[in-house]
Amino acid sequence: MRVTFTVNGRTQRADDVWEGESLLYVLRERLGLAGSKNACEQGECGSCTVRLDGVPVCACLVAAGQAEGREVETVEGLADRATGELSVVQQAFVDSGAVQCGFCTPGLLVAADDLLRQRPDPSDADIREALSGNLCRCTGYEKILDAVRLAAARTGEAD
Amino acid sequence: MRDLTPTGLTQASGIKGGIGESTLRPDGTLKVTGEFAYASDLWHEDMLWGVTLRSPHAHARIRSLGVAEALATPGVHAVLTHADLPAATRYGLEIEDTPVLADGVVRHHGEPVALVAADHPETARRAAAKIHVDYETLPVITDEASATAPGAPVLHPGRTDEHAPHVPHPNIVHRQPIVRGDVSAVKDRADVIVTGEYEVGMQDQAFLGPESGLAVPAEDGGVDLYIATQWLHADLRQIAPVLGLPEDKVRMTLSGVGGAFGGREDLSMQAHACLLALRTGRPVKMVYNRFESFFGHVHRHPAKLRYEHGATRDGDLLYVTARIVLDGGAYASSSPAVVGNAASLAVGPYVVDHVDVEAIALYTNNPPCGAMRGFGAVQACFAYEAQMDKLAAALGMDPVEFRRRNAMAQGAVMPTGQVVDSPAPVAELLRRVKAMPLPPARQWESAGGAADVRALPGGLSNTTHGESVVRGVGYAVGIKNVGFSEGFDDYSTARVRLEAVGGEAVATVHTAMAEVGQGGVTVHAQIARTELGVARVTIHPADTRVGSAGSTSASRQTYVTGGAVKHVCELVREKVLELARARFGTYHPAWATAELLLEDGKVVTDGGEVLATLVDVLEGEAVEAEDEWRHRPTRPFDRRTGQGFGHVQYSFAAHRAVVEVDTELGLVKVVELACAQDVGKALNPLSVTGQIQGGTTQGLGLAVMEEIVVDPVTAKVRNPSFTDYLIPTILDTPAIPVDVLELADDHAPYGLRGVGEAPTLSSTPAVVAAIRQATGLALTRVPVRPEHLTGT
Numbered sequence: 001m002r003v004t005f006t007v008n009g010r011t012q013r014a015d016d017v018w019e020g021e022s023l024l025y026v027l028r029e030r031l032g033l034a035g036s037k038n039a040c041e042q043g044e045c046g047s048c049t050v051r052l053d054g055v056p057v058c059a060c061l062v063a064a065g066q067a068e069g070r071e072v073e074t075v076e077g078l079a080d081r082a083t084g085e086l087s088v089v090q091q092a093f094v095d096s097g098a099v100q101c102g103f104c105t106p107g108l109l110v111a112a113d114d115l116l117r118q119r120p121d122p123s124d125a126d127i128r129e130a131l132s133g134n135l136c137r138c139t140g141y142e143k144i145l146d147a148v149r150l151a152a153a154r155t156g157e158a159d
Numbered sequence: 160m161r162d163l164t165p166t167g168l169t170q171a172s173g174i175k176g177g178i179g180e181s182t183l184r185p186d187g188t189l190k191v192t193g194e195f196a197y198a199s200d201l202w203h204e205d206m207l208w209g210v211t212l213r214s215p216h217a218h219a220r221i222r223s224l225g226v227a228e229a230l231a232t233p234g235v236h237a238v239l240t241h242a243d244l245p246a247a248t249r250y251g252l253e254i255e256d257t258p259v260l261a262d263g264v265v266r267h268h269g270e271p272v273a274l275v276a277a278d279h280p281e282t283a284r285r286a287a288a289k290i291h292v293d294y295e296t297l298p299v300i301t302d303e304a305s306a307t308a309p310g311a312p313v314l315h316p317g318r319t320d321e322h323a324p325h326v327p328h329p330n331i332v333h334r335q336p337i338v339r340g341d342v343s344a345v346k347d348r349a350d351v352i353v354t355g356e357y358e359v360g361m362q363d364q365a366f367l368g369p370e371s372g373l374a375v376p377a378e379d380g381g382v383d384l385y386i387a388t389q390w391l392h393a394d395l396r397q398i399a400p401v402l403g404l405p406e407d408k409v410r411m412t413l414s415g416v417g418g419a420f421g422g423r424e425d426l427s428m429q430a431h432a433c434l435l436a437l438r439t440g441r442p443v444k445m446v447y448n449r450f451e452s453f454f455g456h457v458h459r460h461p462a463k464l465r466y467e468h469g470a471t472r473d474g475d476l477l478y479v480t481a482r483i484v485l486d487g488g489a490y491a492s493s494s495p496a497v498v499g500n501a502a503s504l505a506v507g508p509y510v511v512d513h514v515d516v517e518a519i520a521l522y523t524n525n526p527p528c529g530a531m532r533g534f535g536a537v538q539a540c541f542a543y544e545a546q547m548d549k550l551a552a553a554l555g556m557d558p559v560e561f562r563r564r565n566a567m568a569q570g571a572v573m574p575t576g577q578v579v580d581s582p583a584p585v586a587e588l589l590r591r592v593k594a595m596p597l598p599p600a601r602q603w604e605s606a607g608g609a610a611d612v613r614a615l616p617g618g619l620s621n622t623t624h625g626e627s628v629v630r631g632v633g634y635a636v637g638i639k640n641v642g643f644s645e646g647f648d649d650y651s652t653a654r655v656r657l658e659a660v661g662g663e664a665v666a667t668v669h670t671a672m673a674e675v676g677q678g679g680v681t682v683h684a685q686i687a688r689t690e691l692g693v694a695r696v697t698i699h700p701a702d703t704r705v706g707s708a709g710s711t712s713a714s715r716q717t718y719v720t721g722g723a724v725k726h727v728c729e730l731v732r733e734k735v736l737e738l739a740r741a742r743f744g745t746y747h748p749a750w751a752t753a754e755l756l757l758e759d760g761k762v763v764t765d766g767g768e769v770l771a772t773l774v775d776v777l778e779g780e781a782v783e784a785e786d787e788w789r790h791r792p793t794r795p796f797d798r799r800t801g802q803g804f805g806h807v808q809y810s811f812a813a814h815r816a817v818v819e820v821d822t823e824l825g826l827v828k829v830v831e832l833a834c835a836q837d838v839g840k841a842l843n844p845l846s847v848t849g850q851i852q853g854g855t856t857q858g859l860g861l862a863v864m865e866e867i868v869v870d871p872v873t874a875k876v877r878n879p880s881f882t883d884y885l886i887p888t889i890l891d892t893p894a895i896p897v898d899v900l901e902l903a904d905d906h907a908p909y910g911l912r913g914v915g916e917a918p919t920l921s922s923t924p925a926v927v928a929a930i931r932q933a934t935g936l937a938l939t940r941v942p943v944r945p946e947h948l949t950g951t
Contacts, residue, residue, distance in 0.1 A: 037368075097848070101416060138418055138849070
């Protein structure tokens with residue numbers, strides 16, 4: 001089948017998609033957008049988190065056909081497209097040491113970005129709750145909390 | 160087409176960016192934009208997808224294998240079984256006992272039986288399901304009793320490995336006793352004796368990036384393999400004989416690695432993808448899904464440990480006896496080395512003059528076990544720290560003071576007879592974690608009066624608002640060896656080039672070190688800046704075009720490959736100074752008389768006088784050096800007594816855990832997990848803290864969550880998914896304050912001490928000690944489950 005949807009503001013089309021393919025597979029293997037990660041492919045780890053019509057979802061649990069005509073935002077859409085400048089939350093992850101192997105990072109960034117859009121000044125308990133669907137095996141999460149706090153603080157300063 | 164070879168990571172640092180600074184990762188930007196290419200992200204025109212058919216039984220004879228229907232499936236390009244293997248049919252890290260594909264018998268649930276390559280992964284999976292395998296199931300051996308029972312099936316008859324002549328039974332991979340002093344002679348002097356039997360469940364590394372790689376056949380008959388691994392050259396040594404190719408025809412490049420923790424030390428799909436690529440003449444990509452990943456790598460050895468400790472009434476340890484039985488599963492993997500660690504570190508970081516220890520690893524039909532962060536030392540630490548608490552209680556002493564009284568220090572003698580010849584601040588680490596402020600009580604009570612359930616056991620399940628919740632505090636300390644031990648030739652190779660590029664001196668560091676997330680690439684650049692006085696450093700992609708860097712394991716990479724980079728930078732520096740003297744030496748007497756340094760892109764005297772810029776010195780010429788570097792040699796343990804200079808370095812960490820337990824439901828909330836660790840010298844403090852916090856969290860997982868459940872009757876894995884095998888989330892993980900001590904080890908580069916593993920050891924027993932204090936229960940097994948706390 002053919003699937004057409006918007007990814008990070010750009011219309012994308014994939015042909016010869018088998019009906020059983022996930023949105024994650026189409027993004028990674030057919031559209032060359034490998035930023036969303038395939039750590040569990042069963043909706044437990046959050047590494048493939050994308051926004052679908054503005055709502056964070058696990059792309060591995062969305063059938064490709066369900067994305068037809070909808071808007072998908074992935075980690076590739078976070079940085080400034082024209083300048084390549086990192087978004088506040090991306091830069092905060094780098095600066096805080098929140099990235100080790102980095103496999104969970106794209107999903108965490110999309111989830112953290114979504115949190116900060118909803119709550120610009122989250123408490124630690126809010127951050128933990130919002131990121132509880134994203135597994136990280138390297139960091140022990142402390143520096144991820146640091147990164148989200150830093151991103152919130154920097155955004156607050158800029159406002 | 161996406162470029163298969165990673166780009167070099169170039170990082171210029173405005174600040175000095177040398178060792179001791181929290182320089183940021185050179186791959187950080189690529190990792191936050193999604194551009195960093197992990198092995199599972201690779202793509203090649205015309206590539207096929209490879210999948211594995213695995214055994215549904217733990218022990219069975221294969222009566223017949225029919226591949227015709229699978230092979231006839233449209234889109235399928237190859238189906239391979241044992242009969243198709245072109246050369247060597249077995250491989251292994253230490254003992255070549257692992258079949259590339261099952262050779263008539265399967266010895267564990269999930270053993271690879273056949274391979275399929277097809278043009279779509281789902282086509283390949285469906286074709287694999289059409290391979291007809293007729294199994295005759297065989298009796299399984301699952302523990303020491305069944306492995307050594309009269310008439311027990313011998314899993315690997317005709318063993319020829321070096322341990323075979325010395326083991327009491329062919330289903331025992333390796334046995335290592337450690338005997339020091341005379342336990343029987345001092346036993347009657349003990350005023351207090353405590354015994355205990357402990358059990359550690361099978362933990363999974365659960366790295367997030369699945370096993371994956373891409374094999375591309377080459378025109379010369381060889382193959383290029385882009386792969387996520389922990390040690391390129393160990394893979395190469397095992398893969399080439401399986402393919403029947405000389406090693407120079409198998410060219411390996413490290414792809415992005417999504418974590419490892421020991422689970423990528425053994426081969427997974429490396430040889431399989433190469434075999435399919437060579438058979439089909441097409442590039443072949445293999446990516447395990449999470450279900451397959453649980454079968455595709457070895458796990459931490461589950462262990463049963465029996466201990467006896469004797470002490471005087473004053474609180475001095477007199478003797479320790481221990482028997483440690485590690486379940487190695489169906490194939491050896493690194494079981495012999497795990498046995499060596501468990502035995503030699505069995506007593507912990509304490510002074511004990513009379514020791515009698517035996518550690519063994521079994522061959523069983525359970526999943527194969529091998530390396531995981533902490534490697535034999537984790538299992539022992541859980542048991543000896545439980546014993547230390549039990550002894551302290553029997554003596555009526557404070558558990559921390561009791562430990563401090565018996566703590567080893569520099570100059571202490573290990574049970575192996577090895578003198579600990581660098582700082583061993585065990586008592587100080589315990590003092591430091593104990594001195595940290597405790598988190599306030601009843602943190603769930605918010606200002607408005609309503610309980611914030613997120614701070615309570617059970618969390619958002621809303622199972623308590625504080626009723627039946629009790630707090631406990633527990634302590635533990637551990638000892639881990641750093642680097643490969645027991646006489647292993649543990650070296651690393653580095654190649655460093657210095658040249659002028661665009662009016663700036665640039666260093667390029669090329670090693671085969673596997674960056675798996677630990678930050679080795681950051682540290683290599685820092686070392687090059689420190690030694691060569693340049694700002695800009697390029698880390699060349701890791702591959703087999705340079706010599707081995709050894710494994711990214713055993714907390715060894717900063718020590719050994721870092722040591723190699725430092726050493727080779729020093730060689731480059733000497734060459735640069737030689738070149739500089741030849742070019743400019745006649746202009747200034749200081750060239751001949753002063754000590755010369757490279758700083759800020761210049762040659763300067765030790766008095767700070769600038770003699771030349773590196774760009775001028777290097778004009779038209781690149782200076783390059785390559786060499787191997789070794790830490791001081793170790794010696795094998797005596798097979799009878801375990802005596803020997805077996806380990807090159809020790810590392811120490813201590814934890815204090817604060818937990819809150821809902822005693823009615825058996826739910827545990829770890830409130831805080833504080834750690835103090837000596838790292839010798841923190842080359843990158845930010846990364847060091849990250850390692851300690853990450854290791855601590857894996858220890859928490861073992862304490863209260865993580866276990867691969869293997870059916871005791873069928874030896875089948877019951878929970879191969881992240882739905883049923885739970886690792887800590889951000890809600891399960893508490894604040895982890897870290898206190899880093901830096902007492903230099905004079906034998907190591909910059910005085911550093913390996914960091915990665917020690918925090919994984921003491922975390923687990925500290926959490927369990929805290930739960931014991933909260934509940935009064937004995938708790939002799941990890942992970943602790945709700946039913947252990949409620950008695951239901």
